Amino acid sequence: MAGGEFNINSTQQLAHIMFEKLNLPTRGKTAKKRGYSTDVRVLEELALIHEFPRLILDYRQVTKLKNTYIDAIPRLINPVTGRVHTSFNQTIAATGRLSSTDPNLQNIPIRTDEGREIRKAFIPRDDNYVLMAADYSQIELRILAHYSEDKGLIEAFRKGEDIHTRTAAEVYDVAFDRVTPEMRRAAKTANFAVIYGVSAYGLSQQTELDLTQSRDFIDTYFARYPGISKYIDDMKTFARGKGYVTTLYNRRRYLPDINSKNFSIRQFAERTAINTPIQGSAADIIKVAMLKIYDRMKKMKSRMVLQVHDELVFDVHNDELAELKLIVKDGMEKVIKLKVPLVADIGVGHNWLDCK
Amino acid sequence: MKTRPKRFFLVDGSAIFYRAYFAFIRNPLINSKGENTSATYGFVNSLLKIIREEEPDYFAVVFDTKEPTFRHEMYPDYKSTRAKMPDELVEQLPRIHQAVEALNIATFEMPGYEADDIIGTIACLAERRDYEVWCVTGDKDFFQLVTDKVKVYNPRKIADAAEIFGPQEVKDKFGVHPSQVIDKLSLMGDSSDNVPGVPGIGPKTADKLLEQFGSLENLLANVEQISSKNIREKIKNNIDQAKLSKKLVTIDTHVPINIDFDSMKRRVINYDAAKNLFLEMEFSSLLKQLSPVSPVTSEDLPRKETKADYQQVRSVDELVALLSELESKKEVAVDTETTSLNALEADLVGVSLCTKPNEAYYIPLGHSVDKNENLPFDETLSILKKFLENPGVQKFGQNIKYDLEVFHRYGIDINPVAFDTMLASYVLDPSGRQHSLDFLAMKYFDHKMQPITALIGSGKKQKTFDTVPVEKAVFYASEDADLTYRLRGIFAPLIAEAEMHNLYYNLELPLIKVLVAMEEAGVRVDDKFLARLSKEMDKKLNRLE
Numbered sequence: 007m008a009g010g011e012f013n014i015n016s017t018q019q020l021a022h023i024m025f026e027k028l029n030l031p032t033r034g035k036t037a038k039k040r041g042y043s044t045d046v047r048v049l050e051e052l053a054l055i056h057e058f059p060r061l062i063l064d065y066r067q068v069t070k071l072k073n074t075y076i077d078a079i080p081r082l083i084n085p086v087t088g089r090v091h092t093s094f095n096q097t098i099a100a101t102g103r104l105s106s107t108d109p110n111l112q113n114i115p116i117r118t119d120e121g122r123e124i125r126k127a128f129i130p131r132d133d134n135y136v137l138m139a140a141d142y143s144q145i146e147l148r149i150l151a152h153y154s155e156d157k158g159l160i161e162a163f164r165k166g167e168d169i170h171t172r173t174a175a176e177v178y179d180v181a182f183d184r185v186t187p188e189m190r191r192a193a194k195t196a197n198f199a200v201i202y203g204v205s206a207y208g209l210s211q212q213t214e215l216d217l218t219q220s221r222d223f224i225d226t227y228f229a230r231y232p233g234i235s236k237y238i239d240d241m242k243t244f245a246r247g248k249g250y251v252t253t254l255y256n257r258r259r260y261l262p263d264i265n266s267k268n269f270s271i272r273q274f275a276e277r278t279a280i281n282t283p284i285q286g287s288a289a290d291i292i293k294v295a296m297l298k299i300y301d302r303m304k305k306m307k308s309r310m311v312l313q314v315h316d317e318l319v320f321d322v323h324n325d326e327l328a329e330l331k332l333i334v335k336d337g338m339e340k341v342i343k344l345k346v347p348l349v350a351d352i353g354v355g356h357n358w359l360d361c362k
Numbered sequence: 363m364k365t366r367p368k369r370f371f372l373v374d375g376s377a378i379f380y381r382a383y384f385a386f387i388r389n390p391l392i393n394s395k396g397e398n399t400s401a402t403y404g405f406v407n408s409l410l411k412i413i414r415e416e417e418p419d420y421f422a423v424v425f426d427t428k429e430p431t432f433r434h435e436m437y438p439d440y441k442s443t444r445a446k447m448p449d450e451l452v453e454q455l456p457r458i459h460q461a462v463e464a465l466n467i468a469t470f471e472m473p474g475y476e477a478d479d480i481i482g483t484i485a486c487l488a489e490r491r492d493y494e495v496w497c498v499t500g501d502k503d504f505f506q507l508v509t510d511k512v513k514v515y516n517p518r519k520i521a522d523a524a525e526i527f528g529p530q531e532v533k534d535k536f537g538v539h540p541s542q543v544i545d546k547l548s549l550m551g552d553s554s555d556n557v558p559g560v561p562g563i564g565p566k567t568a569d570k571l572l573e574q575f576g577s578l579e580n581l582l583a584n585v586e587q588i589s590s591k592n593i594r595e596k597i598k599n600n601i602d603q604a605k606l607s608k609k610l611v612t613i614d615t616h617v618p619i620n621i622d623f624d625s626m627k628r629r630v631i632n633y634d635a636a637k638n639l640f641l642e643m644e645f646s647s648l649l650k651q652l653s654p655v656s657p658v659t660s661e662d663l664p665r666k667e668t669k670a671d672y673q674q675v676r677s678v679d680e681l682v683a684l685l686s687e688l689e690s691k692k693e694v695a696v697d698t699e700t701t702s703l704n705a706l707e708a709d710l711v712g713v714s715l716c717t718k719p720n721e722a723y724y725i726p727l728g729h730s731v732d733k734n735e736n737l738p739f740d741e742t743l744s745i746l747k748k749f750l751e752n753p754g755v756q757k758f759g760q761n762i763k764y765d766l767e768v769f770h771r772y773g774i775d776i777n778p779v780a781f782d783t784m785l786a787s788y789v790l791d792p793s794g795r796q797h798s799l800d801f802l803a804m805k806y807f808d809h810k811m812q813p814i815t816a817l818i819g820s821g822k823k824q825k826t827f828d829t830v831p832v833e834k835a836v837f838y839a840s841e842d843a844d845l846t847y848r849l850r851g852i853f854a855p856l857i858a859e860a861e862m863h864n865l866y867y868n869l870e871l872p873l874i875k876v877l878v879a880m881e882e883a884g885v886r887v888d889d890k891f892l893a894r895l896s897k898e899m900d901k902k903l904n905r906l907e
Binding site for chain 1: 432472473474617618619620706707763784785787788789791792793797860861862864865869870872873874875876877879880881882883884885886887888889891892893895896899900902903
């Protein structure tokens with residue numbers, strides 16, 4: 007397809023093939039003007055019009071996963087225990103979350119096939135055990151509902167509705183059962199955009215909506231969820247006044263740039279001000295859950311083995327499965343009383359992926 | 363050698379140049395270009411005098427900004443009675459900044475806060491580092507910051523000696539103890555800042571009330587006990603106003619500003635820039651002063667010698683005696699030296715303990731050189747086990763998760779884990795990039811620790827700690843325990859102050875043991891499956907190529 011052999015790891019040769027042989031449109035030269043950029047953004051865009059850049063992207067992703075996980079994990083097996091002893095870092099993430107190394111669990115992709123395959127490799131210690139994964143459902147949006155006291159959001163969670171379908175129904179002003187998958191997708195993107203800092207441009211990039219539609223969508227979104235709009239303003243004001251924001255357990259994150267005269271620097275600080283109480287509180291909550299559960303399983307053979315994102319993974323002895331399930335569900339859901347219920351979904355399987 | 367504590371001068375820039383301007387108001391200094399140079403002259407003169415006479419180790423000038431502050435938000439009339447800054451003074455502002463730059467002094471300002479708040483914040487931090495702090499200002503509001511270590515330095519007139527206020531001087535001059543300054547100002551008000559106070563209550567009445575009731579809070583809670591009906595009514599009718607005034611006069615000592623002490627170290631004057639500026643301003647007398655001024659830089663000062671007393675434990679008897687003494691102290695910083703960064707594979711080489719700043723002990727156990735210095739392994743560990751598991755002795759560590767795991771390999775469970783300095787540094791500022799002991803020692807004590815590479819080298823040729831001679835290990839390991847102990851003394855009050863007691867002691871600290879259990883448990887992986895997957899991916903990659 008490339009019209010000849012070439013070294014796939016050479017960006018120069020790659021640029022030569024894409025922009026000179028295949029005549030794909032260019033986007034400007036790299037910083038040092040050595041050649042045309044072949045970074046992820048460029049390739050993502052070109053992948054829409056030609057198959058070749060898509061293949062290059064796949065290649066890069068597969069190589070990355072192979073090097074960092076598939077080939078690396080077996081080398082991490084401790085010769086004495088025969089298991090991998092991930093290291094958990096308590097002092098790295100500015101949000102308050104835990105992180106891990108050897109391997110870094112956070113970066114295993116959740117959505118790609120290869121990422122899922124990697125999860126398949128995590129298994130129970132022997133035949134008497136199974137893996138159990140417990141994942142907080144929509145914890146960040148629940149915390150947002152709690153903080154914002156938005157009536158619509160709170161009601162949706164209390165009724166146990168699918169939150170993105172509900173948002174789509176509200177924003178598009180259609181009945182619940184008339185929400186199309188596209189509508190739900192846009193609503194889902196918008197819900198997360200709020201947590202991570204909303205921009206119409208960002209929304210238009212991630213959905214089928216164009217820029218004007220995205221703007222309308224966001225306007226309608228905030229009109230439907232006035233509590234969220236107020237939450238955003240409140241957090242910015244708080245941060246400007248105090249110089250930091252806090253979480254449910256009074257974790258602090260300082261935001262020295264919140265009063266910066268530079269627009270984009272200040273905007274970044276503002277987004278952090280909105281996001282940190284949510285992400286940081288999610289971190290607080292799962293940490294408290296870990297403490298409670300650990301206390302109640304001290305005499306058990308089963309072990310808590312992994313923590314990643316909003317999920318806990320246990321290596322469970324078959325005899326203890328029923329009991330531990332109750333302990334974990336109860337421990338996670340009863341950490342703190344919020345204005346909406348906390349919900350943990352529990353799955354059991356013969357490997358980590360199976361637990362879904 | 364005995365060295366004096368570090369001296370930190372914090373100049374209230376706006377107050378000092380205002381005063382300088384008005385000091386010459388009857389007889390202003392005008393240069394040949396018609397420029398009124400009074401404020402700049404007086405300001406620079408004060409700074410040079412401080413450099414010459416006081417030899418600061420740290421020096422910073424703090425300015426107000428034009429932006430409204432949180433006090434204006436609270437009370438729109440705040441400072442509303444102030445006359446506008448005279449034009450002649452406004453014109454001098456760029457000159458002042460030029461001058462500070464030429465003198466090579468660090469400056470701070472922050473929209474939304476007054477210089478008072480920034481100075482208060484820096485002063486508190488400097489005080490925690492045991493520095494002597496001088497707030498250079500003529501503003502009485504600063505009396506509230508005064509402690510044994512924080513003083514107010516009022517430069518006054520050029521020829522006069524500066525007026526210095528410690529706690530006693532504040533009491534003599536202002537009638538109340540520094541801790542009551544805020545309350546007094548809240549009652550009597552402050553016309554220069556348009557702080558209302560309680561109308562009809564002057565300084566004398568305020569003094570009497572505070573003498574009787576101790577504090578404003580107590581006074582407001584017991585308002586009925588005020589004997590004079592007249593005063594009682596005045597206070598009762600203005601409770602909210604007194605509370606508001608208190609908020610207005612209280613200096614905020616928690617301004618969210620990045621404080622880098624290194625950037626405030628006294629630096630050498632930029633002579634060329636200063637000379638040019640003084641020539642242009644026609645400050646001939648200051649020009650003369652310039653040459654003899656030989657600023658002392660921190661680098662020139664003799665390095666603070668560590669009075670550290672680090673000792674090797676040489677026998678089991680010594681160890682037993684030491685531990686029984688340490689047990690009575692109820693708290694100890696613990697550190698391990700091992701053969702690996704991976705705690706689950708690390709062999710114990712030695713243990714260091716500290717229960718008092720600058721005093722620590724090293725117990726050699728597994729050195730492969732100086733083998734005869736090692737204490738008998740099993741016997742020593744069984745003695746240590748009792749000590750490290752004694753619930754009556756609080757254990758502190760730096761990244762104690764590691765030490766917990768190392769000791770678990772020998773059947774010892776450190777308990778109770780009462781403090782982790784790395785975790786404390788993180789909780790206090792989770793955006794901070796570094797929480798290593800070396801970094802924290804430098805940040806909080808200006809102390810450069812001995813790097814591990816000095817003992818075991820680096821890169822491929824790096825040796826393991828067991829090959830380090832015991833004599834050298836004593837210092838290195840003891841220093842770790844010592845600094846951990848001292849940092850705990852800094853962090854514990856900061857955590858309380860930030861209201862993070864619950865987060866730190868009930869959440870993060872106990873979580874360490876949970877993480878230890880998870881790391882030790884580990885998870886099984888299907889390596890055959892991964893090998894197959896690897897081959898499949900190779901095939902896929904080949905296809906892509």
